[in-house]
Amino acid sequence: MSVADSLSGKRILLTGATGFVGKVFLAFLLERLPGVQILLAVRTRGRVERPLIRVERMVATSPAFRPLRARHGDHLGPWLASRLDAVASDVEKPLFGWTEDDLAARSGIDLVVHCAGLTDFAPDPLRALAANTLGAHHASQLAQRLGAHLVHVSTAFAVGMADGLVSEQLDVGVSPLGLRFDPIEEVRAAFAACRESDVAQDVDGRVSRITERAKRLGWANVYTYTKGLAEHLIGARGRVTIVRPSIVECARAVPFAGWNEGLNTSGPLAWLISTAFRDLPADPDAPFDVVPVDDVAIGLVLACAAALGPQPPALLHLASGDVRPLTLGRTIELTGLAMRRWARDHGNRWDRLLFAHLDPVAVPAEAPGPFAAARVARFARWASEQLGEGSWREAALTTADQAERVDRMLALYRPFIHDHRWVFRTDTVRALSALEPDPDFRWTVGDIDWRRYWIDVEYPGLRRWCIPLVWGGTIEKDEATSPPLRIAAGAPASAVAK
Amino acid sequence: MSRAYFRLEGVLVDAGPARFAYWMALRSQHLGDRVTGLATVVAGFAFRPRGPLSDGATARRLTFGALRGTSEDRLAELGMDYGRDVLLEGLRPAGWDLWERARASGLRRVLVAEHPDGALDAIVERLAPDEVVANRFEVVRGRLSGRLIDPVVGGLDGAWLRGHAGGSADGCTVYGSQIDDAPLMSAAEACVAVHPDRGLRSLARDCGWPIVEAGA
Structure with a gap:
């Protein structure tokens, strides 16, 4: 059975639709799976804000929805009204803060896809524990109450500092360093550690304290620790599929080539080596596992379809390293070549001089x-x-x-670019893809030409959508549609305005 | 079908393979590799093999040894720049004119280049040859080993020409410009010395081969 058939007529509750992966996944569902009904769990400002307002603003101004806006024009509002709805939710609260009436009104949900979370490497641990760890726990509880299957979007790096070939298995209650621990007790202890008097008012202190805890168990930083704990909290429950993307980067095709949002892993690194800084402490032979965001969306769709099947997978990786490896050394060289091209086409004299004559190189951290x-x-x-x-x-x-x-910044990145080598197995997504008759939903990461991707898509995408954020610049947004987009059944927006 | 073999270097463009090796070595990723690469190019230029090794193939192997360790990515990306900025910019009018005449005569045009194929995209797009014979690097795990894959252009001879033309060099015209091209030219039914170097000019005069000078 195809993905489209499996998901036809299904209702999906989606969290994190305003994030990078969530937006592309939502655009995918809307564009390629017309039979799916979507309920977006969105955080509202106070009780008075209509949940759909945030969705309307996002669809009207985010470049991720350009193709949809272009296709439907004036009719986008009524069309969206036929496809999606939104509900005020706070993933940091039990059952997302829904009342019993809300639960009763939202019955018939088949899948909860939980994309919400913080992706900074060193966020305030209190926020990260609430969003990443408790958020997943609450999503799992809500899915159970709704009688739905949970697809939880984690990260491949939740595996922690265990090098080598990473299988698609989770040993609940065993840390990356092989220590037995109680996930619930660990979450409680982490919250308690954050509230100790000496760090209660000190974010950096909390980050240090939780990073120490994380490292004792085998996670490199607050981000992977909180995502890892979430997996251990929900992993033992039935009807849960954990999806672990590796480093999510610029889109190959959907919404359009090069699109990216926010500061993800490669953005700051690309920025760094596009300054006069030439020596990056990195292991040139270490895998740099990158996967384009639209491939992540395809993998998620495959996971969703499989989750509703007779044998839902418990955990799957969305990564490239086992079939199309890219090394850090190659990434650094490709970035240098891409910068050289950018400088030739857009740079000033200094850029051309620098990039044409000094390439970035990987150097051992021990010998700076x-x-x-x-x-x-x-x-x-x-x-x-x-x-x-x-x-x-x-x-x-x-x-x-x-x-x-x-x-x-380099200290934050060091575990991922210098100290460890991971290769994530992707047997499950490849097996699911092999059964899929529709080429639109096939996992084709193994076909990526990294040179063309990095030079023609990734680097220009980072320059446009990410790197300005590093130096405090602004990122282009689309002009809000006029008349304003309103997701409501009935006449097109222009007719309503008249 | 009659064939016209055009040597890229000298006939159609000024730049020789040593220029490419030098150009690439100067743009190595690591500064140390630039020094060793440039030294290799200079050594290849200064040390002209003698005796049985005095053929063009050995000279090419020495020259391109400078690119050992260069990544395939770098070769492809910078080769594209080189092809556009050096080869295409250096297209010689007399060679271009002969090329166009061969096209108008309905000859199958074969571009024979000592440059590696990675540097030829721009010139191939402009010339639209029917076939390209160029040097190719051996690649090991994404990096050039420094060795060329046989047959090495620079050491092509009559046997190669006959094999390439289907057993006989009848109907083949070779346009060459260096003394290294002499084995190929002498095996062809017809040949033309275009912008010839001193050795080829002398040979062409002795053999009565037509000579086309720069600007002709």
Whole structure:
């Protein structure tokens, strides 16, 4: 049976539709699966805001929905009204804060797809525990109450610091370092650690404390720890499918080539090596497991269809490393080549000079070069102390601040680009894809030409949609439609406006 | 069908393979590789093999050894730039004119290039040859081993020409410009020395081969 047949007539409750993966998944459902009804769980500002307002704003201004807007024009509002609805939800509250009446009114949900979560590497642990860990727990509880199957979007790096070939299995209650632990007790202890008096008002202190806890169990940072704990909380329950994408990057085709949103893994790294910073502490032979966001959407659709089948998978990876490996060394070189092309076409004289003559390279973290960020920071800090008040001192301080920022960023990335080598098995998604007759829903990550993808799609996409965020710039948004998009049955928006 | 074999280097463009090797070596990813690459190119230029190794193939192998360790990605991406900025910009009018005449005469045009195929996209797009014979690098795990795959262009001879033309070089015309092209030219039914170097010019005069000068 095809994916379209499996999901036809089904109702999906989707969380995190305003996020990067959620948007593309939603666009996919809307465009390619006309038989699916969607209920969006969205957070509202107070009780008075209509949940659909946030959806209307998102669909009207996000580039992810350009193809839909172009196709339906004035009729988009009524068309969307026939396909989706929204419900006020807070994933950080039990049952998303729904009342018993809400639950009764929302019966008939077949699937809960939980995409909501924080993706920063070092967020405030209190927020991350609430959103990533409790959010998944609440989604699982809600799915149970609704009699629905839960598809939980996690991350491949929830596997923690266990190197090697990663199978699609979860040993609930066993940490990445092989230590037995009670997930519920661990979550309680983590919350308690965040509320201890010495860090209660100190976010950095909380990050340090929770990172220490995470590392003791085998997770590299707050993000993977909170996502990992979520898996252990819900993994033992029935009717749960955990989907683990690796590093989610620019779209290949949907909504359009190059689209990206927010600051994800490659964005800051690409920014870093597009500055004068040339030496990236990285293991050149380590896999850099990247998967385009629209392939993640396809994988999610396949997972959803399988979740409703007779043998729902418990866990599947959406990754590229086992069939189409890309190494960090190659990624760094491709980024340098892409920058060279960008500088030739768009850069100034300095850009052309720099990128044509100095390529970024991977260097071992143990043997940093003379221009390593930490050394530059120390030197600039020392220089600022020697200099009197004036522009030189200001320049030294600015350099020290920037170099320290880079050093902190590299420390966050180090487990993923230097210390560990993961290869995630993708047997399940490939098996599901092999059974799928519709080419629109096939897993084709194994066919990606990384050179063409990185130079023609990924780097230009990062430059346009991500890198400006690093230096505090703005990202283009689409003009809101006029008259405003209103998701409601009836006449097209223009007729209503008249 | 009659065939016209055009040597890219010298006949159609100025740049020789050493220029490509130098150009690429100068753009190696690692600074150390630039130094060793450039040194290899210079050594290949200065050290002209003698005796049984004094053929063009050995010279090419030496020259392209400079690119050992270069990634396939770099070769493809920078080769594209080189093809556009150096080869296409350096297209010689007299060679282009001969090429067009061969097209108008309905000859099957074979572009014979010592440059590796990765650098030829732009020129191939412009010339639209019926066939391209170019040097190819051996690639091991995404990187050039520094070795060329046989047959190496630069050491092509009459046997290769006859094999390529289907057993006989009758009906084949070779347009060459260097003394290294002499074995190929002498095996063809007809040949033309285009912008010839000193050795080929002398040979062409002795053999009565037509000579086309730059700007002719």
